[in-house]
Amino acid sequence: MRRISRRTALAGAAGTRLMGAETMQAPENRGSIRLGIIGAGARGQYVGGHMARDGRARVTAVCDLFDDRIEQAKKIVPGAGAAKVYKDYRQVLDDKEVDAVLIATPVYLHPEMFEAAVAAGKHVYCEKPAGMDVAGVQRLMQAGRKADPRKVIQFGFQQRFSPEYLKARELVAAGRLGELKILMSFWILGMSPRLAPPAAQPYPELPEEMRRVRLWTRWRELSGGDIVECDCHGLDTLNWFAGGHPVSALGKGGLRYPIFYGNITSDHYDIIFSYPNGAEGYLISARAACGFRDVREQFYGSKGVLETARTYYRLHGPVAAARLANDDQLEDTSMIEKFSSRREITIDAVEAFFTAIAEGQQRNMSQDAGLSTLTSILGRMAFELKREVTWEEMLRTG
Template sequence: MNRRNFIRNVSALSTLTILKPEIVFASNTNSAVRIGLIGCGSRATGILGSMADNANIHITALADIFEDKVIKGIEFANGLNKKRNYAAVAKNKTYVGSDAYLRLLEDKEVDAVIIASPGYSHPQILEDTVAAGKHVYCEKPLAVDADGCNQIIRTANTINGKISAFDGFQIRYATPYVEMAKRIKRGDIGELVTVQLYYFSSGAAIIPYEGMSYDEMRIRNHYHFHEISGGCYLDQAIHMIDVCNWILGTTPLYAIGDGSKKGGPDFGNAWTNYQVIYKYPNDVNVSVHSSKFGKVFGDVCARFIGTKGLAEAHYSGGVFINGDNKWDSGIVRSASELTPESIAKGASSSSLDDADPNKGKAFIESITSGNYLNQLESGCHSTLSAILGREAASKQEKIMWDELIYTPQKIDPKLDLKQFPRK
């Protein structure tokens, strides 16, 4: 199927009567939101597993370029469906090949779509998903370049309250971060002066690629290729940048930076480390350190420093405020402090325990209640903020926000997707 035929078909579907969500779902408390999955990799299973554990969903369709990914996805999805006594994914609801996602979007038995394919593909898949009238949850990064973000913002502006569209930034739904953000915004640390963000990760494995085409090798190893994934800055540091934008309530004015590929494997072209300085409004300086290489996972932290105190949030290591208005979330600051007794009482060293569950529940509840939410523009602002830093580092020059937004910037992955046949 080509996009021209798809557009013709969804245009015809749009003339059909659309039932109100309270009729479709609320009339039957056992009604599940029917989910179609586009991209069947590891992040997809993470999203699905959490959502299935915490919301009433039935996975009914899967799509991926690669058949082996779909086969693994079917096994995982059917395990989740079985837990809720829902039917397995039908054989004719699995789609393989370059047009797989378009065929899934034509499926009338799919209410909502999760997009978990590599980042380069998100803008077009999002546009087509919205055109098909499906609710959508799209993993980050929403795009790998500014043109892709601008395309998504245009798509977001066509929604007009007709569907829910969620991004994959889940930290805004983590209870400890929500409380910390509230306290910072009400002035508990005084006037904000500077922010320190870092994300130190181990490297991504290299998927064996003997016998593969160059394009297949890059897609399967997308974290190692700048043009496919956007690089580690858009994969990981972007989470801390999203937290910063959320708490500051704005986007950066400009960025300067540096980085390199040092320490990484002799494979791919993605950088292993970035060091970026942003200038935000109100003369707030923000530093970001991001790395992805080696075998040891380091730490992830957002630290907000104000005139009356310091607020600090780690993925694992506590979420707290020191200063005039001390506060502690209760997240244990070291795993060594955990005991069987404290664990039994709910103690944890992770600040993200309820992030994915809360976000997944919010997505499904927005659909079943009819209180649709559109997070795409906010998600694009965080993605653009990360792109701003990555480009400043890559070019080793100061780049202004307006320059990024209004100067065409398209990264061509140069993929020949026609080589992946329909199955």
């Protein structure tokens, strides 16, 4: 498979979500942190919009390979209309009027751009994951270890900054579940599958090389596949709650529906991860299988069960031994504690990023982000090889 040159794809579209309507209260010292957006696709516009609305930041630079993405960002992201425009991310990093950067580009570019951003002395908010293969992730982690400790380095694993997830993690650490033995991540995304080929290929006006960059999620060598590009969120949460990464993985997956552009080899996964303390983590993933969405985690212990999601957490205890009118009606019989999220958790992550910068807090997420991405790659290898794969074997592929 022909690889796309680094020069061709210095920046590109990223993400699939549209701009939301959530707002954040603007603190004082408005606009003192100068922000450069590298990658002005849907995700760059979404996260960049929340960053611009934080109040402590102002957008001074926007960079993307595609003119229409830049124009969209200038209209959607507050203040971006007056920002300088670049086509080469290195120009953003050379700009002395940029203090912090958002990297929201195709996954395979993350290691290169992160390494350069760290070397340029910027605060970095990099979208997940840390890379598409072991070599790239190791490159990013090595750069992270060399980073100036005064610079804030954060990744788009939003769950780690949600008050609800943080509270749930405290419950586990405090022993409210007993010994944690089973961890589950459900990553079921909506969208109905396409059953017939489209009348024409997308973006027919673009050369094939540029079209692949524009539609990078459809190519395994650009995105890492769905398990790396998307399911890494849930696996990061499992690692976080387990207190470390797994030692091996065993699983399966495949394509239930045909693809008509790209080379992605699976639209569903069922992976079992073995952790050092004997706990097992399960990833149950499917996309474009039906118009249904179910994204959450569950944690099982001897004393209870905890369920987390982007909109709530729920703590359940043992059900009474007495026969119930409906044995499946657990919420009223086993619920101990429930709390709903007050806002979209990306806002919590953005707020934490700028608070750390403004208050001089030390934060470097590069190692945790790298380990969670490697966990996703471990799961991908288990599916592809159709056997158990150890952590050490996975690392040797780098």
